[in-house]
Amino acid sequence: MKPKKQIRVGMVGYRLMGRAHSHAYRDFPFYFDTDTIPVLQAIAGRNEKAVQIAADKMGWASVETDWRRLIERDDIDLIDIVTPNDTHAEIAIAAAEVGKHVFCEKPLAMSLEQAKRMLEAVNKAGVIHMICHNYRFAPAVQFAKQLIEEGRLGKIYHIRATFLQDWLMDPHFPLIWRLRKEVSGGGTLGDLGAHIIDLARFLVGEFSEVAGMMETFIKKRPIGSMTDHLKGRIESDEWGEVTVDDAAVFIARFKNGALGTFESSRFSKGNRAGNRFEINGEKGSIRWDMENLNNLQVYLDDEPGLQGFRTIHCTEEEHPYAAAYWPAGHIIGYEHTFINIVSELMNGISKGYNPKPDFEDGVRNQAVLEAVEESVKTRSWVKVSEAIHD
Numbered sequence: 001m002k003p004k005k006q007i008r009v010g011m012v013g014y015r016l017m018g019r020a021h022s023h024a025y026r027d028f029p030f031y032f033d034t035d036t037i038p039v040l041q042a043i044a045g046r047n048e049k050a051v052q053i054a055a056d057k058m059g060w061a062s063v064e065t066d067w068r069r070l071i072e073r074d075d076i077d078l079i080d081i082v083t084p085n086d087t088h089a090e091i092a093i094a095a096a097e098v099g100k101h102v103f104c105e106k107p108l109a110m111s112l113e114q115a116k117r118m119l120e121a122v123n124k125a126g127v128i129h130m131i132c133h134n135y136r137f138a139p140a141v142q143f144a145k146q147l148i149e150e151g152r153l154g155k156i157y158h159i160r161a162t163f164l165q166d167w168l169m170d171p172h173f174p175l176i177w178r179l180r181k182e183v184s185g186g187g188t189l190g191d192l193g194a195h196i197i198d199l200a201r202f203l204v205g206e207f208s209e210v211a212g213m214m215e216t217f218i219k220k221r222p223i224g225s226m227t228d229h230l231k232g233r234i235e236s237d238e239w240g241e242v243t244v245d246d247a248a249v250f251i252a253r254f255k256n257g258a259l260g261t262f263e264s265s266r267f268s269k270g271n272r273a274g275n276r277f278e279i280n281g282e283k284g285s286i287r288w289d290m291e292n293l294n295n296l297q298v299y300l301d302d303e304p305g306l307q308g309f310r311t312i313h314c315t316e317e318e319h320p321y322a323a324a325y326w327p328a329g330h331i332i333g334y335e336h337t338f339i340n341i342v343s344e345l346m347n348g349i350s351k352g353y354n355p356k357p358d359f360e361d362g363v364r365n366q367a368v369l370e371a372v373e374e375s376v377k378t379r380s381w382v383k384v385s386e387a388i389h390d
Helices: 016-031 048-058 067-072 085-097 112-125 139-149 188-203 334-351 359-378 384-388
Strands: 005-012 036-044 062-064 078-081 101-105 129-132 156-164 207-215 220-226 232-241 247-254 259-265 274-281 284-289 295-300 310-313
Touching: 005 016, 005 067, 005 334, 016 036, 016 048, 016 334, 036 048, 036 067, 036 334, 048 062, 062 067, 067 085, 078 085, 085 101, 085 112, 101 359, 112 359, 129 334, 129 359, 139 188, 139 274, 139 284, 139 295, 156 188, 188 207, 188 247, 188 259, 188 274, 188 359, 207 359, 207 384, 247 359, 359 384
Parallel strands: 005 036, 005 078, 036 062, 078 101, 101 129, 156 259
Antiparallel strands: 156 274, 207 247, 220 232, 247 259, 274 284, 284 295, 295 310
16 A cells, blocks of 8 residues: 555644644544544643643644744645634744644634735745635535535525524633633634534635624623633633624625525523524525534425425435445534544645635635624625625
């Protein structure tokens, strides 16, 4: 057998997304047969003790306490960025400049201007780059894309998308980095809304214009931190100001004429991870719910007398990525969406092409986020094309 090329990964960060990415690298070779194989070479974090514990648990061969040293290492081929948003641009640009491939968590940057600089850097360096919008890679979402591209739904008229959670509703939940604009770049819109914007772009097309509103329901919180299970830890008697949105709602027009409604909130009691969409076309409709990610609800009007949604259990060999896993009816989970995106990343590096979603997608996502924020400020419609200069 021809030996597989090793892609030596250096990951910056080690918390929740670090666990998800590490698991994907480790399990990917078990399910997918490609010419390349990821190697967990080194992981970086500022707290030496904590990063060493993470490395031992997740299977990384070595640790660094400075991401710059990680990037300088000759035994690293790919830099994986799972740090808070305010560090993405600096790390990604530095990695590209020394010829490393880059895989970055979303949202890509703190601003559209930063995102554009990141895209320019990876393009100039000629390295492979991806942004981790993992929900694209649920087999049911990929099957939805297939149905749309085959014309089964016809012309698309509507998308309704939500990402609803409730973990911030306690007024004593601490002021974590996600609630500080100088670190996160945005609130619920950027954290949750970025996902549904990406799904809308993937399935429906590019945005034309948006109009939105935001609200911060709790203005101040005690200083503290958060666990990987979205549980808060109060660490001080001091309180600080929340500088991002708790909820965001916007409407949109797409370039193909479709209309969209979008809602992201961390104040939707009873919703744990309500990432959902419904798309309506001239010939039918589809629905998907991340909390039931193996199922796609489909309605096609080509069968008179049988109106109504049917539930497609997307675990058959014919469904995208499903053949890599278990027999039909045996479900996969959240972690497999990361394994699937890693399979695309490894294929791209192996064959020398840039898989999607890439930093171009990150820039276009950032343009929508920025247009919504501008709309909130001006209380008016904002054209996305003006932000991205199409």
